[in-house]
Amino acid sequence: MPNFTSSRLFRLLAIVCRLWLAAILLYAAVPKLQDPAAFAKAITNYHMVLPIVGMDYVYLMALFLPAMEAVIGVLLILGFWRRGASLLIAAIMLVFIAALASALARHLNIDCGCFGLTERGAEIAHKIGLNRLLEDVAYVLMAGVVFWEATVSRKRRVQE
Secondary structure (H helix, E strand, C coil), rough: CCCCHHHHHHHHHHHHHHHHHHHHHHHHHHHHHHHHHHHHHHHHHHCCCCCCCCCHHHHHHHHHHHHHHHHHHHHHCCCHHHHHHHHHHHHHHHHHHHHHHHHCCCCCCCCCCCCCCCCCHHCCCCCCCCHHHHHHHHHHHHHHHHHHHHHHHHHHHHHH
């Protein structure tokens, strides 16, 4: 009897997760790419000073992260490098979870900055909170589904 990870239902679940993550990443990347200075401000709102570099990472992060989100989103839509893309998503989301948890522990009342601080981003911005944290946990789980399906699919192709 085949297991769940080799079923059509699991493959369908992985496709839905992959496309959902791609849509979220692309939707989040566009406003941040359009206004990296505003996104840098959203990052500084977290007041996270890193050892050695202090706050110098902010502008590099404001340029690099949205570009990385866009590239990963495109890769997921096209179905290329699914394992690597899903691992990168999980890593990004874990960093977001750590930042959110830190901000929540310090009782900061800020927008998450997920969609930048442009007018469009402000319309859909979320205040940080447990629901936002759980949403990112769900994205990590979805990335896990994509990774697992890509791994199973790869093993199946090798065996054939």
